[in-house]
Amino acid sequence: MNHDFPKLKNDLFLRALKGEDVERPPVWMMRQAGRYLPQYMVLRKKYTFFERVETPELACEITIQPIDELEPDAAIIFSDILTVPQALGIDVDLVKGKGPVMGNPIRTVDDAFAILAEDVPEKLSHVMDAITLTRKELNGRVPLIGFAGAPWTLFCYMVQGEGSKNFDKAKGFLFQHPDAARHVMKELTKATIDYLKAQVEAGAQVVQLFDSWSGLLSPEDFNEWAMPYLMEITKAIKDVPVILFAKGSWYALERLSYKSGATALGLDWTISPEFAREKTRNDIVLQGNFDPTRLLSPIPEIERQTKRMIDRFGTRNYIANLGHGILPHIPVDHARAFVDTVKGYEKQK
Numbered sequence: 001m002n003h004d005f006p007k008l009k010n011d012l013f014l015r016a017l018k019g020e021d022v023e024r025p026p027v028w029m030m031r032q033a034g035r036y037l038p039q040y041m042v043l044r045k046k047y048t049f050f051e052r053v054e055t056p057e058l059a060c061e062i063t064i065q066p067i068d069e070l071e072p073d074a075a076i077i078f079s080d081i082l083t084v085p086q087a088l089g090i091d092v093d094l095v096k097g098k099g100p101v102m103g104n105p106i107r108t109v110d111d112a113f114a115i116l117a118e119d120v121p122e123k124l125s126h127v128m129d130a131i132t133l134t135r136k137e138l139n140g141r142v143p144l145i146g147f148a149g150a151p152w153t154l155f156c157y158m159v160q161g162e163g164s165k166n167f168d169k170a171k172g173f174l175f176q177h178p179d180a181a182r183h184v185m186k187e188l189t190k191a192t193i194d195y196l197k198a199q200v201e202a203g204a205q206v207v208q209l210f211d212s213w214s215g216l217l218s219p220e221d222f223n224e225w226a227m228p229y230l231m232e233i234t235k236a237i238k239d240v241p242v243i244l245f246a247k248g249s250w251y252a253l254e255r256l257s258y259k260s261g262a263t264a265l266g267l268d269w270t271i272s273p274e275f276a277r278e279k280t281r282n283d284i285v286l287q288g289n290f291d292p293t294r295l296l297s298p299i300p301e302i303e304r305q306t307k308r309m310i311d312r313f314g315t316r317n318y319i320a321n322l323g324h325g326i327l328p329h330i331p332v333d334h335a336r337a338f339v340d341t342v343k344g345y346e347k348q349k
């Protein structure tokens with residue numbers, strides 16, 4: 001499908017992803033569309049979470065809310081990583097105060113082998129419709145990011161059946177039934193490739209893979225249960241840059257930088273810029289890593305720490321972002337201070 005989208009006016013994010021020598025780093029925030037914005041809360045009162053995700057007009061409106069409010073350099077489509085488990089037959093509900101809950105989690109070897117990645121883009125066509133609509137409505141203001149959860153993180157939810165501190169049921173299943181787990185991981189990889197390719201075709205200009213729970217794996221288990229699938233996905237997505245966010249997996253930075261095939265690596269806030277640059281031999285784009293809770297600091301302190309973060313990462317091969325999603329109780333002015341500080345950053349000569 002060939003779309004005739006409006007011409008891009010702000011391409012800073014795409015230039016930075018190419019490693020070009022940019023005037024300042026681009027900035028966006030993970031979970032920038034969400035509960036810290038009063039305009040999001042209005043729609044949240046009217047519609048359920050999945051109504052918001054599954055109605056392209058609502059997803060489009062929510063995606064653009066932070067662009068209107070804060071003017072970051074990229075938009076990320078409003079959706080969720082749990083759309084893929086849904087397309088694989090797992091019932092997902094979002095329970096107030098608890099987070100995602102699955103009605104029929106994988107608990108047996110038979111459950112695992114019943115997971116098949118069939119017609120995933122067709123089942124999630126509302127996401128593609130939302131992407132195409134949002135590209136038009138953005139009118140070229142900023143590029144649009146598509147995304148998916150990484151197989152390991154999706155496996156965590158599909159087996160555990162809910163959020164968890166240690167995802168013990170998911171890890172237990174992995175260690176007790178490795179063949180069945182491998183089957184699920186392979187189907188998730190196929191589903192994710194099909195899904196991301198469809199997002200790109202629909203208009204996503206960059207994609208990000210969220211491996212939010214990869215830090216629960218030991219380095220050896222990461223190499224066996226996360227890395228091969230991440231590599232397969234990044235290698236299959238050829239037409240747009242891929243950002244890989246493997247939260248908590250500082251130990252894998254070196255391998256990820258030369259082996260994963262990603263264009264950029266996302267970093268959480270527990271990693272120092274110097275450590276990350278050294279481990280990645282200074283030759284891959286890095287994204288992050290402001291502690292989201294630090295946005296509760298007084299505004300002058302947010303400004304000081306944001307500048308210091310850019311001083312340390314440098315302006316080249318760098319995308320300013322948080323180290324994880326923005327929290328619901330962050331004042332909008334504090335989020336704005338973060339974005340504005342990056343936008344006002346003056347490059348040191």
Ligand code: CP3
Binds near residue numbers: 079147212
């Ligand atoms: O970044 C964006 O603005 C785009 C939208 C986006 C959402 N979820 C919307 C959302 C993205 C990129 C995600 C990814 C996601 N979803 C991840 C990976 C990133 C991460 O945070 O580690 C994960 C693990 C999920 C699963 C998920 N969805 C959880 C654990 C929850 C409940 C916890 C929470 O933050 O409320 C959700 C619900 C969810 N997804 C909300 C939003 C805005 C909150 C829904 C609401 O109450 O309005």
